[in-house]
Amino acid sequence: MPQTLTTTEALAAFCARAADAPYVTVDTEFLRERTYFAQLCLVQMALPGADESDAVLIDPLAEGISLDPLYDLFRNEDVVKVFHAARQDLEIFHVDGDVLPWPVFDTQVAAMVCGFGEQVGYETLVRKIAKSSLDKSSRFTDWSRRPLSEAQKTYALADVTHLRQIYEHLKADLDRTGRSAWMEEELRTLTDRSAYVVDPENAWKRVKTRTNSGKFLAVLKEVARFREETAQARDIPRNRIMKDDVLVELASTKPKTVQDLGKSRLLQREARKGDMAEAILAAVKRGVEMDPADHPKPPNAPDRSALNPALADLLRVLLKAKAEAAGVAQKLIASSADLDDIACGGREGLWARGWRREVFGNDALRLCNGEIALSAKGQQVKIIPLR
Secondary structure, three states, X not given: OOEEEOXXXXXXXXXXXXXXXXXXXXXXXXXXXOOOOOEEEEEEEEOOOOOHHHEEEEOOOOXXXXXXXXXXXXXXXXXXXXXXXXXXXXXXXXXXXXXOOOOEEEHHHHHHHOOOOOOOOHHHHHHHOOOOOOOOOOOOOOOOOOOOOHHXXXXXXXXXXXXXXXXXXXXXXXXXHOOHHHHHHHHHHHOOHHHHOOOHHXXXXXXXXXXXXXXXXXHXXXXXHHHHHHHHHHOOOHHHHOOHHHHHHHHHHOOOOHHHHOOOOOOOXXXXXXXXXXXXXXXXXXXXXXXXXXXXXXXXXXXXXXXXXXXXXXXXXXXXXXXXHHOOOHHHHOOHHHHHHHHOOOOOOHHHOHHHHHHHHHHHHHHHOXXXXXXXXXXXXXXXXXX
């Protein structure tokens, strides 16, 4: 029967054991459908070994429990914290405990580096590496309800027990191929705190729009800031305040009065009156009156009119060949948008730095400069130097 820790003392005792281990596997269960910030409902952890006490469930909803011992463990740089698809877990711990675990290891990223494909799922790695299967019947249950069923506990614990074997396999593969430094690059990016901070000042950048008018963007910036601040303060999803298309409509129509708001096609009824209406109008007014020198600038999108379609196609062939030769997922090296940027003359991007430049970037630039050509022989693509 899975052991569930419901007191700070029990958690501290387990974390003291974990402090002597080379690594610990970690996963979470949470809810986010009705809140802005994810509600942490369960933490699963396992130590190396096969003893029942080596794997536990931690109940953060238990009365009186403090997660401080867990966060102290996360700060312990002698213990590797192993996750699968860690980004959401890390965001939760950053918000809840102002901590980002380090050192960390993400088996999804490692699997892409080791050639298992793009964004490979945990279930696939369990099947291919651990030679086992998962019972997914509890996948969509409400993790905030108590008591948890034995089926829920068993399901949750499987997310960290199999992870031990997966981690050891992938780490050995990275060591064998000399790609541990590649992994380190990826993990430094994953644990950059700025990736987990949503600044209302920049919320407008999340909204897709084709309009680059300074006044339009100024109003969009102010109403998006209002929405983000309100959603954070009330801890409700931002789309429950206003959806993106409403922000675009407000930036276009620039209403001045409550009567103007009443003409909106998209604004919810409750936002057309009272304090909410006044706050929206105030945000629009701030945008309209913003000094033109302070107007937000549209993102520097590449000029697609300069796109060379033939070169973009060649870059896709080169990327596929390079990814297969290196045994790395294509998407981890460069995206389709990256390839179009390169074909438009772009020379900046993740693909142009670190191990990606070594694997693909250098030859991509040589191809653009006419220094190499590509030819096919059977199933293989060959690079032919021209200069």
